[in-house]
Amino acid sequence: MENNSTVEHTDSIATDRRNIRNGHQSAVLWITGLSGSGKSTIAYELQERLFEIGCTVVVLDGDNIRSGLCKDLSFSDLDRSENMRRISEVSKIFYDVGVITIVAMISPFKNDRKKAKNLFGGKNFFEIYAKCSLTICEYRDVKGFYARARKGEVKNFTAVGSAYEEPENPDLVLDTECESIENVTKTVLHMLRVHNIFKGS
Ligand SMILES: Nc1ncnc2c1ncn2[C@@H]1O[C@H](COP(=O)(O)OP(=O)(O)OP(=O)(O)O)[C@@H](O)[C@H]1O
Numbered sequence: 641m642e643n644n645s646t647v648e649h650t651d652s653i654a655t656d657r658r659n660i661r662n663g664h665q666s667a668v669l670w671i672t673g674l675s676g677s678g679k680s681t682i683a684y685e686l687q688e689r690l691f692e693i694g695c696t697v698v699v700l701d702g703d704n705i706r707s708g709l710c711k712d713l714s715f716s717d718l719d720r721s722e723n724m725r726r727i728s729e730v731s732k733i734f735y736d737v738g739v740i741t742i743v744a745m746i747s748p749f750k751n752d753r754k755k756a757k758n759l760f761g762g763k764n765f766f767e768i769y770a771k772c773s774l775t776i777c778e779y780r781d782v783k784g785f786y787a788r789a790r791k792g793e794v795k796n797f798t799a800v801g802s803a804y805e806e807p808e809n810p811d812l813v814l815d816t817e818c819e820s821i822e823n824v825t826k827t828v829l830h831m832l833r834v835h836n837i838f839k840g841s
Pocket residue numbers: 673674675676677678679680681682702703744745746780782783815816817818819820821822824
């Protein structure tokens with residue numbers, strides 16, 4: 641729906657100024673993957689590591705957001721897209737004020753992930769694929785949802801009753817099936833350093 645009755649106000653504190661004060665750049669780390677692939681585990685581990693070195697960082701975790709901002713949404717394809725749109729817009733607000741934003745969300749659809757990336761013009765937006773086979777995710781079944789989905793108690797569960805479109809060209813692939821949590825976290829931190837998001841060891 642087009643809105644013809646608003647005129648955006650320009651922020652008088654530009655993102656660059658905020659980045660200089662923070663001592664690091666804004667960034668969005670968008671972690672996608674199956675349920676149980678390790679998105680939340682990595683997101684909070686990364687947040688801890690970045691926080692320790694003085695970065696301003698936030699985690700937007702799919703399930704947490706769904707209990708607040710997006711609690712009116714279902715798991716239909718349409719609502720999943722709306723869920724992504726809202727989280728993308730919230731990430732943009734954080735980005736503009738200088739925060740490193742870590743999104744941990746299944747984000748099953750390619751097109752929605754592309755739209756999220758486009759919102760940032762590709763700059764400092766990293767699509768990170770937490771890659772783990774369905775077999776292992778289902779074996780972990782951290783929340784018990786796979787068992788319930790197989791019994792038909794949970795509808796539209798990703799990779800059981802609803803599609804997961806694997807990223808074709810992500811900025812980073814993490815092997816969360818075989819590698820340790822420590823190793824995959826190090827890999828992300830290395831990527832951020834290479835892109836000058838933050839400096840130091
Ligand atoms: N390399 C790894 N990276 C992340 N998690 C791992 C790794 N190896 C094992 N795990 C384990 O896998 C599980 C992943 O659960 P987690 O809740 O993080 O998944 P999730 O992707 O956030 O799922 P959901 O989409 O349901 O929220 C945890 O129990 C974690 O300890």
